[in-house]
Amino acid sequence: MRLATFQPQLGDHCETTTLRNMIHHAGVGISEPMLFGLGQGIDFQYWDAPDPGRGAPMLTGRIEPAQLSRNACSALGVELREAQAPDPASAFATTMELLDAGHVVGVSVDIFHLDYFSSRSHFASHYIALYGLDDSLAHVVDTDQQGGARTLPAESLRRARASSEGFLPSPHLYLYVEQLPARLTTDTDAVLREQIWSAIRLTAERMTGDRGLRLGLGALRRAASEIAGWNDTLAPADEVVQGVGRFWRFAGTGGANFRKLYHAFLIEARQLYGDRELDRFVEDFGHVRQQWDQVIDMLMAYRGADEGRKQLEAVAARLDAIADAEQAVFEGLLVPATERAGERA
Template identity: 50%
Template sequence: MSAAARPAGRPRGAMLDGFRPVPGVHCETTMLNNMLRHAGIDVSEALVFGLGQGIDAQFFPPPPHVPVPPMLTGRVGSGRIAENACAAMGLSLATVQEADDAGAHAQAISALSAGQVVGVTVDIFHLDYFASRTHFSAHCLALHGLDASTAYVVDTTQQGGAQELPLESFTRARASNEGFMPSPRLHWHLDGGRDPLPGGAADLVPQVWPAVHGAAARCLDRGRGDDRGIPALRRAAQEIPGWQRLPRSEVMIPETARFWRFAGTGGTNFRGLYAEFLAEAHALTGDADLLPSLTRFEEIVTAWTELIDHLTAYPEALDRAAHLKVAAARLHAVADAEEAVFGRLLELSRDRVGAV
């Protein structure tokens, strides 16, 4: 896990020795899993997501006078998964946000030189290899090397995994304050732990049910308002019929569906990850009572996929108003299904952890 400094006479840099990129489907869990694996902790991305209590829904209304549909995400806020997962594993996650590029560069070099993979938030607009040309600043990368001209990072499998990014582009992406949820020059790295490091999933069995309880309780908590959890799904469903009035709705609505299918904060991919977590939780705990909830979550993933397919077909619909009403009904049904399964998981987890 050591890092080798670059030759003298060039801008200071560092590369991690023995680093091997770990693939993943979501940016933050990919970032954290690369940090964990380099530290010798071998766990799946789904277990990281589950222990991180990553499942949620968040509704963001469009800014005033901006003709775009609201944003509906399928996860907790940026950084929360890493924080929760590290807490469950007994790890200390250092969070550093520098005021300028020089400070951020020096901080990254320091962490790399100490043998740590560095997690970074970036704006995808400035990533040379990214197809999207919109500003989105809540994207995460795992940084494992810097030299005079290049940042060596790991992104999701969808974005090509291991990438070599021009240093100028990396610096702009890290410093951006544009787009969704900007956090300029924010870094994370592992910083020791309170207990001996877990070697793998078997060491983390006692943390499974508390993580299930935390996620289920949050998703069902109506006290957070109608823009979080299950109420956020219902609010989005209520607004879908009005999307027909959006300018260029035949373009915007399929783009929203694509966001739900593929994007780092989208909906269906997180439901798939959580289903994988429940399957792994069952395998680790041997608790047969998890199986019905696992089956229901797999059905929820299918329902999300069918909803997305339906919205994607909006431009070809003969009656677009009726088409959106069907989409709204489907999202209401998804909300019903998620409320039921989280209710059951909350009951089970209360029994297992003794929560009130």
């Protein structure tokens, strides 16, 4: 079974790429940054390392998996269905039924089992859009970095979906969208304009709120306070620190990637509204994105044997500055967002 009219939509991040493909096939073209912004996707989260001393904590720049899709679909009035099949046979059968009904199916997978992935680490919180499947082959859309539309052995997909290893596994999780609301298909820009300021307000409230040391800017400041000590506490420090830099830059989960998406969302929002109120926030968030890229450059250039602690102290100072900059941007956004969202209530 393969969807004959399907047209792959490329993207930078796995979940927003998957959601974009599901919604586009259902009848509406919405950009990945817009879906990310409506999904209130930006965040910072600190997850303790499973093996302290040998690995860094998992530091992610977004909200929890699937919550982004729920938020975006709620804003758009789209009915998102999600469930977990009990076993591989049921997962296969349900997927075939959904494809036969004309749905693109989003599935969570462990990248370790995807034969086109170069990573040999388990990461089970990855999403791909499935648009074709039979007993031998699966047709999927992954991120642009992973080649976009790919064909892989059905057995590879089966193992990837069934995995319970790696970060936040959800074996046999699948999601799809029902028929889209008529107004979304006929007057897409109007629907977006009605929802953008509300999504910005909710995001700004969350990002400026005190959510402890695991979520939000408190978590970012916690990471900054600890990172200078990695030179002494992690082994091998060179490999682990550079690995964090590579993860943030290339894995799709790091700070710079999501700051890039949110910056693009603000640009698109400004274009849709013609609202000069957003000009300074577009500029300020562009600077935030640049600072994240600089931090990643510093991490990837880290050499512990060559004044490693000083290098990581510089990284920590830059992360503190980023936290301050993000706090200022979201506090600033909260004022017009509260006013504009109230006008539309």
